[in-house]
Amino acid sequence: MGRKFFVGGNWKCNGTIEEVKKIVTTLNEAEVPSEDVVEVVVSPPFVFLPFVKSLLRSDFQVAAQNCWVRKGGAFTGEISAEMLVNLGVPWVILGHSERRALLNEANEFVGDKVAYALSQGLKVIACVGETLEQRESGSTVAVVAAQTKAIADKVSNWAHIVLAYEPVWAIGTGKVATPAQAQEVHFELRKWLHDNAGAEVAASTRIIYGGSVNGANCKELAAQPDVDGFLVGGASLKPEFIDIAKSATVKKNV
Numbered sequence: 001m002g003r004k005f006f007v008g009g010n011w012k013c014n015g016t017i018e019e020v021k022k023i024v025t026t027l028n029e030a031e032v033p034s035e036d037v038v039e040v041v042v043s044p045p046f047v048f049l050p051f052v053k054s055l056l057r058s059d060f061q062v063a064a065q066n067c068w069v070r071k072g073g074a075f076t077g078e079i080s081a082e083m084l085v086n087l088g089v090p091w092v093i094l095g096h097s098e099r100r101a102l103l104n105e106a107n108e109f110v111g112d113k114v115a116y117a118l119s120q121g122l123k124v125i126a127c128v129g130e131t132l133e134q135r136e137s138g139s140t141v142a143v144v145a146a147q148t149k150a151i152a153d154k155v156s157n158w159a160h161i162v163l164a165y166e167p168v169w170a171i172g173t174g175k176v177a178t179p180a181q182a183q184e185v186h187f188e189l190r191k192w193l194h195d196n197a198g199a200e201v202a203a204s205t206r207i208i209y210g211g212s213v214n215g216a217n218c219k220e221l222a223a224q225p226d227v228d229g230f231l232v233g234g235a236s237l238k239p240e241f242i243d244i245a246k247s248a249t250v251k252k253n254v
């Protein structure tokens with residue numbers, strides 16, 4: 001199948017220029033498996049993107065945390081996909097639950113963003129995930145399927161999409177999904193892709209897990225057959241992010 005392990009670091013709205021320098025220095029000095037084994041992508045806030053890109057080792061890449069839904073123009077405060085491409089930023093995170101919840105980004109809007117970013121040549125880390133209430137009411141699979149469908153409705157080529165399953169109840173809470181819980185949803189998402197986007201898309205699309213991943217719990221999660229990597233928040237600001245990148249070696253096929 002050849003799904004290369006993917007480890008993303010979402011720095012969210014954190015960091016000073018001094019802290020950013022420190023994190024990048026730690027990353028640059030770290031020993032990690034080769035680019036053939038793990039794809040490492042860090043996502044600083046917009047204002048630090050060119051700085052991080054200029055300092056960062058060449059085997060690691062950068063991602064923006066969001067971009068505007070269509071072509072740039074009179075949209076005060078927004079950053080367009082074209083600008084990211086112009087800066088040489090290859091990736092963008094879209095549909096993060098914090099934006100869905102705090103900025104009212106609906107499924108359809110996220111689908112439009114993914115389609116537009118792809119059309120401009122960006123690669124997309126597209127986030128899906130259920131709230132605690134949704135999990136407790138038994139609607140987890142329906143929720144993540146609807147979020148994925150909103151993307152699939154607008155996109156036919158999945159080659160440049162990484163799907164991030166991030167249960168909202170696990171984000172920033174220290175309450176990581178168990179390996180079985182993560183595997184169950186990743187399996188369902190892959191099945192959904194199989195049934196709705198085709199066997200090839202299902203076999204080749206990386207589905208990564210996010211939500212309280214750290215250096216201690218990453219290996220067991222990485223060992224799950226449908227977990228193809230991680231999207232890391234809090235721990236991506238710390239040296240243990242390197243341990244998470246190293247968990248790529250857990251996969252038997254590498």
Ligand SMILES: O=C(CO)COP(=O)(O)O
Nearest residue numbers: 010171172211212233234
């Ligand atoms: O939201 C996340 C990554 O996008 C996960 O955040 P935490 O790792 O801090 O739980």
